Amino acid sequence: xxxxxxxxxxxxxxxxxxxxxxxxxxxxxxxxxxxxxxxxxxxxxxxxxxxxxxxxxxxxxxxxxxxxxxxxxxxxxxxxxxxxxxxxxxxxxxxxxxxxxxxxxxxxxxxxxxxxxxxxxxxxxxxxxxxxxxxxxxxxxxxxxxxxxxxxxxxxxxxxxxxxxxxxxxxxxxxxxxxxxxxxxxxxxxxxxxxxxxxxxxxxxxxxxxxx
Amino acid sequence: xxxxxxxxxxxxxxxxxxxxxxxxxxxxxxxxxxxxxxxxxxxxxxxxxxxxxxxxxxxxxxxxxxxxxxxxxxxxxxxxxxxxxxxxxxxxxxxxxxxxxxxxxxxxxxxxxxxxxxxxxxxxxxxxxxxxxxxxxxxxxxxxxxxxxxxxxxxxxxxxxxxxxxxxxxxxxxxxxxxxxxxxxxxxxxxxxxxxxxxxxxxxxxxxxxxxxxxxxxxx
Numbered sequence: 001x002x003x004x005x006x007x008x009x010x011x012x013x014x015x016x017x018x019x020x021x022x023x024x025x026x027x028x029x030x031x032x033x034x035x036x037x038x039x040x041x042x043x044x045x046x047x048x049x050x051x052x053x054x055x056x057x058x059x060x061x062x063x064x065x066x067x068x069x070x071x072x073x074x075x076x077x078x079x080x081x082x083x084x085x086x087x088x089x090x091x092x093x094x095x096x097x098x099x100x101x102x103x104x105x106x107x108x109x110x111x112x113x114x115x116x117x118x119x120x121x122x123x124x125x126x127x128x129x130x131x132x133x134x135x136x137x138x139x140x141x142x143x144x145x146x147x148x149x150x151x152x153x154x155x156x157x158x159x160x161x162x163x164x165x166x167x168x169x170x171x172x173x174x175x176x177x178x179x180x181x182x183x184x185x186x187x188x189x190x191x192x193x194x195x196x197x198x199x200x201x202x203x204x205x206x207x208x209x210x211x212x
Numbered sequence: 213x214x215x216x217x218x219x220x221x222x223x224x225x226x227x228x229x230x231x232x233x234x235x236x237x238x239x240x241x242x243x244x245x246x247x248x249x250x251x252x253x254x255x256x257x258x259x260x261x262x263x264x265x266x267x268x269x270x271x272x273x274x275x276x277x278x279x280x281x282x283x284x285x286x287x288x289x290x291x292x293x294x295x296x297x298x299x300x301x302x303x304x305x306x307x308x309x310x311x312x313x314x315x316x317x318x319x320x321x322x323x324x325x326x327x328x329x330x331x332x333x334x335x336x337x338x339x340x341x342x343x344x345x346x347x348x349x350x351x352x353x354x355x356x357x358x359x360x361x362x363x364x365x366x367x368x369x370x371x372x373x374x375x376x377x378x379x380x381x382x383x384x385x386x387x388x389x390x391x392x393x394x395x396x397x398x399x400x401x402x403x404x405x406x407x408x409x410x411x412x413x414x415x416x417x418x419x420x421x422x423x424x425x426x427x428x429x430x431x432x
Contacts, residue, residue, distance in 0.1 A: 009334055013401035017382075041334045044408030047342035051357060052376050052407070056348040058255035061268055068254060069247045071276045072283065 003027045008038045012045050122169040125177040127160040133167050145173035231295055238286050246283050253296050256378055257303040263373035264307035266362070270314075271307070278306040300378050304388045334405045337412040360410040364403055371396055372403035 001023075008028055014020050015028055032039045051057070122140075125131075131140040135153035140162035147170055148154065157165075171178060234249040250257075257278065261271035282302050289298055347353040361369060374385040375396070386396045 006331055006333075009405065010331065010401070013397065013404050016404075019382075037334075037336050040337055041405070041408065043342050044334070044337075044412060045404045048404050048407045048411065049376050050345055051343060051348065051411075052361065052372070053379065054345055054348050055255075057354060057357060057377065058259055059354070060255050060258045061272065064258065064272060065251070065254060067272070068250075068276055068279060072247045072250075072279060073244075 001027050003031050005031075005035060005038050008032065008035070009041060012038075012042055015042070016045055016049055122159065122163045122167075122174070122177070124180050125159040125163070125169060125174060127158065129159040130156060131159050131162050132156050133162055133165075138166075138168055139170045140167040140174075141170040142173040145170055147172050232291065235286070235289060235291075235295065238283070239289075243283070246279075246286070249295075250279055250282070250299060253299050256296065257299055259377050260300050260303050260373060261307045263361075263370055263377075264304065264311055270310065274307045274310050275303060278303040281306065297380060297384055300374070300380060301384070301388050304374070308389075332402055332405050335409045335412065337409075337416070343411060343415065356414055357411070360407055360414065363410065364406060368399050368403035368406065371399040372407070375400050376404070 003024075008031055011020060011024065011028060015025065020028070032042055130143060132143050132145075132148060132154045133140045134148050134150040134155070137149040139147075139149075140157075140159070141148050143156070159169075169178060231249065231252075234245055238246050238249055254275070258271060258275050261274040261278070262268065265271045265274060278299075282299055285302075289295065343353075348357075361372070364372065370389060371385060371391075374380045374388055375382070380388060382393055382396050382400075385400075386393045389396075
């Protein structure tokens, strides 16, 4: 049977795949013998199939194989059995340890042995006020206080930290705060110390009662 | 690295292939052999993922995830199936899932699954016949081919890659993409004809002009 070019184009893919009945196949072959355009189409389609089906067309980015191998080596079983209780156990236990550790650390910090029972009155001193402590002393001071025992060993920290470490406020340079803590002139700034206003606007340390 | 010696020694006459041995070993718990099992197909699965996702990084991520899933379900693999086909299908599923999730289809023709009924008339390149496969030795030629493929609409590109690059059959291609056999055939025909035209035009424009087989004459 004589067929037209359009039918060849419609069936050329099936022809290449061997997916045509014998009669149509023969008809196409007869047509292609005498039709350069259809012969070119068939050759071109075959060429496409051959070229793109070639292994050389398959390329992967540099390092692809190594990354895949590494990914597969990271205990895929653990990933894939994620819902099972064994795999939950490790992270849950780790979390419990972390939470417990933090609690424990906090507990210890709150029960830090005080260097002086006079530390507690210092609770009314602004928490973020910068103070200094020195070796061989149980007091903390406003920087520059002339009663710092060993200025060479000065260490700077906040009032909150100093109190937590058990240092007591210097009764000279921190007098106004001690007065307030003792209930004397709480609402007044009757002291003429102009050099200790640093941090006065900060929030007071609240570690417990300010009572002695 | 896996040691070949961990596999049971099989007599040469045994009908089992190395791949079948590896599959059984991995199914038996030898996880370290899994990469050796998939290594021969890593380029093919990557090509499938790139055809769908059109992005190297996304495709690589999809392949890695797909291979992990393949490992997870290796116990379900049945010997009557081709292992390569099974891997490709898992990869295609993973890539399609990612594309749906990331809505990357927005930029290219959406999900138009309708197949054009219009006839495609291949261009008439009177004197063009074929590009010899030796051309693939040149990176430049491979890049031209890759660009031509990339220029196809998604629905044609995916079918073509699964059928002609991955060598799935028509039925497997239809199942992997969730479309009918008729659609696969229609799209495959169109894809092949369009690529033929693109390559022929490329030839005329000198894409392959510096290929070693060309010495001032056509290659046929």
